[in-house]
Amino acid sequence: MIPTIAFIILIAGLAVQSVFLLREKKNPDRFSHYLLLASALLLFAATVQRSVRIRFPALTGIFESLLFFSGIIALVLFVYRVKAGENTPPFIVFIGTLFSVILLAVASSPLTGKNPLPPVPALRSHWLVLHVSFALIGEAFFTLGFAASVYYLVSTDKEKRRRADRTIYRAIGIGYPLFTAGALIFGAIWAQYAWGSYWSWDPKETWALVTWVVYTVYLHVRIIMKKSGKTPAFIAIIGFAFTMFTYFGVNYLLTGLHSYG
């Protein structure tokens, strides 16, 4: 019930943003980000409720990770909107919100099991909770980076591009250490405790590493080679495509140890 209300609120936020975008308003609307916050809080409440029911942090299944991921994206967008103020490009928030809505749509589809089930022994680890939560928070920042990259590529205005480039860099700059810690380090520590092998070259691990490599290349191109513009924006888009393939594609197209999420 709570995720459904969050879903409706998020769609309402998206509708408000669409109207502003279609009217080609320069400034963002003054309302929809509060809807994003409300949706995020409801999704976190749903996570807490499920956690109480299964007596373990509810992050071990694909449905639960989708709720959390969608909530984190909404929260990141809210913080971004508040920090950027009137300078927030409506397009970036719209793309991010749309993505958050898509995640909840997938969560509500028959592709995911919705019954709150207590985890099997291998998933009963606090390292797993850190692994999933940090990775998803990092990926939420990558989503913002992706939205800003698309905005960069469709914009023709120099000032808009400069701001978008800055947003991409900031989003990836924050997301990268969180993703590295969550997806790679905490995941490896959990695997070591669970199976005695910190790295198994399972397809999901490999794709997470490939994703990390792409964002590593982005940071080196941006910081060391001091390139801004289309090249880093393209790399950020490739990185996000790989992030999504690691999150969804590997589960459905390739087989491996991460069959549960």
Next chain:
Amino acid sequence: MQILKELYGILKSVKLAAILLAVIGVSAALSTLVPQREDTPYYTERYGPLLARTITYLHFDVFFRSPLFLLESGLFFINLAACTAGRIAKQRKAGTFKRFGPDLIHIGILVLMAGAMVSLFLKEEEYIWLSRGEAVSLPGGRELVLTSFTYTAYADGRPRDYISSVDIRAGGKTERSAAIRVNRPLKIGPTRVYQDSYREDAALILRDDGGKKYAIRLGEGFIFQDRTYILAGMEGDWSTVEAGEKMEEDTDENPVKPAVLVVELTDGAPARTHRLTEGDTVSSFFVEAIDVTRSTGLRIVRDPGILPVFYAFGLIGIGLAYTLIHHTVKGGI
């Protein structure tokens, strides 16, 4: 001397790093499209003889141990080492170490790769199955004895927990007793023992009219009056049933009464499935007992690479945190 300088310049270049990372990324991604560690006939059947030969020739079937991957990784290691040395030398010359965050990350990755190499070549791993009372020898003359194995399941049949209680013995004496659970391995010196899996086996004890007893194990069968009976499987939650115990009645916690499934074959084709519990009859046989044997699957691992890898995680973590904080304070992020 000039050539060496030029070589060093190439080796420490960021461009080379970007190219190597791209090559590693692409080849690693491609390898996930090929199922790893299968036999050659599997690849031939799946991809045809030419592609199968290419896969095995290039070692794409064991890609992460292949010469190609080791070469890519080796070049990247040299590139990163040269790059890091260059950065540190530059900062030393300038007399400032304000940007040591990325250096820590780079050193961490180098230590991680070195640790991974140690694991690749020196890791020892053994997988064993033990039933209650059975023992396995450990390095250093010790012995691990399984004293009990507890398995519990959720109401829907999924495993809730499985715990191996063991004694560690040396010279005939018990040094210590311990429990091995999933995610909580037992440490014995440099060796770690992991709770990996479990399996259940059942034996159906039948008695005929004349009082003679027969024991049929899982997968085995017997022929009676031109009909074949095979003990095909177990059904329900056997987690609370120990060998020799009476089976529990249905409860909310135990929704499907534990039973064994016996398939009756007529002319080689399945004709009927008998769901049997103690006291039932099949043909003219009385089910005297159902003995359950439960084995634990333990993984015994000695990995000298684990310590450097965990140190590397620490270095990378500190480096990332420092870099993020430094850039945030500076206003870069």
